[in-house]
Amino acid sequence: MNIFLTCDRIRKIEENMLLLDKFKNRDQFSSLDLAIIDYVLEHPKEVMDLTVGELAKVTYTSPSSVVRLCKKLGMKGYADFRIKLATEINTFLINEERIEVDMPITPDVSIDEVAKTFLNLHYQALVNTFSNLNFDEINEAVELLYNADCIEIRGKGPSLVVGLDFAWKLGKIGLPVRSSPLEGFDTFLRVKNAKNSVGVIISNYGKGTYVNDWMHVFRVNNTKVIMICSNPNSKIFQQADVKISVNSGEKDRASKLGSFDSRTSMLYVLDIIYSMIYKKDYNLNVKSQYEHGKEIYKLEKFSNEISPFKKEL
Secondary structure (H helix, E strand, O other), X not given: OOOOOOHHHHHHHHHOOOHHHHHOOHHHOOHHHHHHHHHHXXXXXXXXXXXXXXXXXXXXXXXXXXXXXXXXXXXXXXXXXXXXXXXXXXXXXXXXXXXXXXXXXXXXXXXXXXXXXXXXXXXXXXXXXXXXXXXXXXXXXXXXXXXXXXXXXXXXXXXXXXXXXXXXXXXXXXXXXXXXXXXXXXXXXXXXOOOOEEEEEEEOOOOOHHHHHHHHHHHHOOOEEEEEEOOOOXXXXXXXXXXXXXXXXXXXXXXXXXXXXXXXXXXXXXXXXXXXXXXXXXXXXXXXXXXXXXXXXXXXXXXXXXXXXXXXX
């Protein structure tokens, strides 16, 4: 298998980027482009009802300028642009504005506004991720993990928390998974007689010494690698056997409030993978969890009966 992304695949990823994310790269647009872009950002729903001539008129540009911008954004023309914009309208919620993922709140917001903002932030992340899912790659990841005799999961910071949650779920249905929450204890150790080892790397930006080392060690040990990343242009990401790109709008900067968007996107993708694995042995897994639940209930009942703190009724 060719471990590098093809030009067509990179182009497809870029085409699937949200228009609003493309709009952020303002340096690549002319003054006429920006006049149109700013109007679209301020009046997204109104644009849906405008012809190319009407949009040109309200932005003091020309129909040809509008069409050129559409093509620069990867659209075939204005009609294609409106269809793409329509699919993104669902992510305009509070005040018809998208949530700024790196700094979603301001100093003067109320608790009610914070609650609504994060409700919409997570919804926005889910819609963005769903619209860009590559089901072929997800199915390939499912098959690799299901048939693996050793699964190693790697992540750092918030990505590690996401990875540990995934590892716990896989372990609950009997898959041979390992992941350490302690830095320095995640060195890959070859499992005796393991023939189908799989490594899972979860990384927002797909760069850094840790991520590079994980990929190197997996490669040295002939381990198939599944990588989940929000940066499709990462050189490390391109080395993975299965590349799952999540569409996070977060920037690589220390000043952001937190990794909310990427965490939600990665949890969503991993929940899909886990569910697809679970259903392969659905009846067995349901029965196993039922039996496990009964044992837990017996232990809790026994513990309550012998507890010295049990109150007399």
